[in-house]
């Protein structure tokens with residue numbers, strides 16, 4: 386999965402740029418021009434030049450594969466990485482992300498546990514984020530990645546029995562998408578606490594997560610919008626374009642979705 390590099394709203398407003406990321410437009414325009422040239426040449430030469438015909442054919446194949454690839458890329462981006470999951474946008478009990486893989490990061494969890502799984506692109510970006518942190522002497526620790534509907538249901542029920550409402554009801558947690566990751570550090574004994582925000586690891590994470598496609602999903606003072614309390618330990622993969630856009634504008638994923646025209650709603 387590659388993303389458009391431009392820091393702008395991921396979806397343009399013209400019909401073609403809506404389908405094709407901006408950095409691919411140059412190539413597509415170029416091949417359109419090439420095709421027009423070969424077609425004119427073929428017509429004037431009365432279709433006798435087999436070499437020109439071959440080039441026309443090759444450029445057609447390349448053009449259509451470009452558009453198809455971009456369309457596929459957009460589908461992946463729209464369907465997964467900007468997906469909104471909260472208490473009013475829920476996931477079904479059967480939803481499982483298409484590509485789950487073990488994230489290659491240290492986890493404060495038993496090896497091969499469900500918690501160590503993440504969506505493929507999110508796992509890859511998390512590994513890069515942790516690698517960068519380690520290079521700067523910051524030791525981050527993964528606590529929880531993917532969480533199935535079934536496990537969320539059990540955790541929710543157990544929490545209710547304890548009289549706690551801190552656990553999200555099943556279907557409302559974005560951990561079910563495989564795109565979310567809870568992170569802690571040794572000084573907090575790997576607990577998920579608000580104090581993480583004032584640790585050097587928490588500060589580093591806040592500053593650097595957007596560079597790797599992650600946002601801090603539940604910021605302070607946005608609780609009324611996200612429906613979740615402040616969670617400085619919870620990062621969510623949205624892709625690099627959107628993570629930079631959201632971190633620069635200070636918008637939450639809910640506010641971003643509200644800005645999209647109805648036809649662009651990402652489900």
Ligand SMILES: [Zn+2]
Pocket residue numbers: 560565566567619620
């Ligand atoms: Zn979380």
